Amino acid sequence: MKFVETSSYRKDIDGLRAIAVIAVILFHFGALPNGYLGVDVFFVISGYLITSIIARELNENRFSIFNFYIRRTRRILPLTLFLVFVSLAIGVFVMLPDDLENLAQSVVATNLFSNNVLQAITTRNYWDVVNEFKPLIHTWSLGVEEQYYIIYPILLFWVSKYHKKLLLPTLIILSIASLVLYFSPFEQHEKFYYLPFRFFELTFGGIAALSLRDKVIAHNYALFFVVGLILILCMNLSFLPSQYTLLITVMLTLGIIITANNKDRMSSIILQNQVSVAIGLISFSLYMWHQIILSYTRYFVVQKPEILHLSVIFFLTILLSTITYNVIEKPFRNKNSIRIGILLSILGLLFTITTLFSLYIYWKGGVMKDVPELAISKSDAKRNIHEYYNSRIYSYDKPFGNNPSQIKVLVIGNSFGRDWANILLESNFNRNIDLSYYDPLDNLDSQSRIKDADIIFYSTATKEDVKKLGIDEYKLFIVGTKNFGINSGYFYNYSGNDYFSQRTLMEDGYLAYNNKLKSEWGDRYIDLIGKIMDKNHTVPVFTPDNMFISQDCRHLTKAGARYFASLFENELSSFFDKNHNKR
Structure with missing residues (x-):
């Protein structure tokens, strides 16, 4: 060589x-x-x-x-x-x-x-x-x-x-x-x-x-x-x-x-x-x-x-x-x-x-200016305000109370489950429910609450997940997934005065997973995506009052939870009225 x-x-x-x-x-x-x-x-x-x-x-x-x-x-x-x-x-x-x-x-x-x-x-x-x-x-x-x-x-x-x-x-x-x-x-x-x-x-x-x-x-x-x-x-x-x-x-x-x-x-x-x-x-x-x-x-x-x-x-x-x-x-x-x-x-x-x-x-938690679309003020900045809003639901990880006039509602799931719990709390029915939450990965003491619950919301679950927990499907509803694009920054910089018309394309992976769950659960499935998506597979970024639905494109802001609570008012009324009449 x-x-x-x-x-x-x-x-x-x-x-x-x-x-x-x-x-x-x-x-x-x-x-x-x-x-x-x-x-x-x-x-x-x-x-x-x-x-x-x-x-x-x-x-x-x-x-x-x-x-x-x-x-x-x-x-x-x-x-x-x-x-x-x-x-x-x-x-x-x-x-x-x-x-x-x-x-x-x-x-x-x-x-x-x-x-x-x-x-x-x-x-x-x-x-x-x-x-x-x-x-x-x-x-x-x-x-x-x-x-x-x-x-x-x-x-x-x-x-x-x-x-x-x-x-x-x-x-x-x-x-x-x-x-x-x-x-x-x-x-x-x-x-x-x-x-x-x-x-x-x-x-x-x-x-x-x-x-x-x-x-x-x-x-x-x-x-x-x-x-x-x-x-x-x-x-x-x-x-x-x-x-x-x-x-x-x-x-x-x-x-x-x-x-x-x-x-x-x-x-x-x-x-x-x-x-x-x-x-x-x-x-x-x-x-x-x-x-x-x-x-x-x-x-x-x-x-x-x-x-x-x-x-x-x-x-x-x-x-x-x-x-x-x-x-x-x-x-x-x-x-x-x-x-x-x-x-x-x-x-x-x-x-x-x-x-x-x-x-x-x-x-400062990244807050260097007022962001009214997120209800954030520089003078009163709080770190990760929307993460705290989601994680506040952990305080509901407890047994049901003893108020017979309230419907016992159990929410099971991860951070998306906590979003649904916030939707319930922001709805007009919040006074009528006794809310309990648990994360299936963390909580081992679940069977008593599953048995006592009048209605159970699970986000998101397969048939196998439900079978493992021994949940009766007659009182179970599956809460769907959701997504609001990739990044909210673009819409923030181009919001102008026409907030509500701005829409973003639903990510394919979320859409496919949503369709799979909807097919599996039928009328027991709460389709969050279907409620807001148009025929072009786009979803809104802002609420009608010009607030971000989500900051991270996954989890709901307080305004976003209120928005979904208003969209699902009829469904929630049906859920809770049926269970109230059974009591």
Whole structure:
């Protein structure tokens, strides 16, 4: 096998970055099924480049951990903190309290290199459609890389100082350990977000760097790997488990890094042309800008961007990325342009402003202005007022009372069940009922209340659920599911004076589940969706008195509960009159 020397700067790496960042952008545009794997390409590149730099400096006895961290600081933090500031500034003006509070959490987590941890705890599913409205959701990958940068140079320095020959075996052992973790039965969101499960991607790049020592294999294999990588990113490989798709992507990326060279004419055409290299140079700015622009477009321009919108977003992303690359990235990387004292002062100021302001926003529950549509006032802000409204129903988790004139009503279910309980309490029949609630996951003392209840509402349940609890179906009604779109922010920013005419498309998953339950339960089913949905499968966002039905598109506000209580007044009258006459 023949090796050839490479220069310290490799155009093909920038070309590879271009493929990766375009893949990620197109994935977020909904145009590339596996485009998210572009992040894994970045991880392999980072591992290769960082290890190459550290190994070279260790061999020349000039490696400094302090200088390494300063270089990483210059490379990553100026642009990151600037765009964190931009995202927060826009969010304060256009976001509803819940979304702004979530953004504030992401700002602090991004600043502390831990947004991957936050998303693993709060979001869990990266592919959830609600994440499309989060400007900083993509900084989870920065968290993974920055945590790696903190640990990795210290590890290499320590091993090199005492056992230099063990550098490569150490990386191989760590890679195997990480791979074992990755293929172990952990939760999918843990594998996606946490560094230990991603470590092998970075160390594979490191192994290549230590093995090649600034050489590449002089065979024309690179074209094969480039074409393979592009196919993997473009094809819908749903038949293949995601962990294998990721592993193939990592190996193809390694293949390109190992074999790409100037003598391979075909791969050079793809990876080293002026356009690819130019995109690769601004790839960090492109990655950071695209999700911010896309999420805010969804928030106050159009919820589901079409080709024209996406084209404008793409060119705007390129324009802003070119500007920030030349105005922020390049100057801050150059130690002669911006000295370390000025660098740390600017970054410290941005870090302090964004972190402290975000903590203040979080303390205020995201309430930075009056939102009359949610009955929220800045002067009398209460944290998570709508969550408290839903969770107040827990106070009804108790046995029935002894008032014989009241109808004993038992509500069973999760947060959707608590919504129905609020509808009952907001109705004109609230004085006529003795309400009891329990969550089937938490409450073991249920049989006495099931037996004593005159009427039982269960949200939502299958025949099997009811059978397990031994509920008599003659006194049972199943409360349906509900949904009010993806995000309320767009409607808030475009509410104008014509609130009630604004409608949002029902999500397909909720509609299918609703139809399944309705078919299963027949006239025992309370169809919340059917009560408000038109023939185009759209539902209202606001009540007739211009209040949000739901803040999070799932659970009811107080105004939303009152609205449904009025819609179901006849049905409730029928339920309670029949049971009253039986007594």
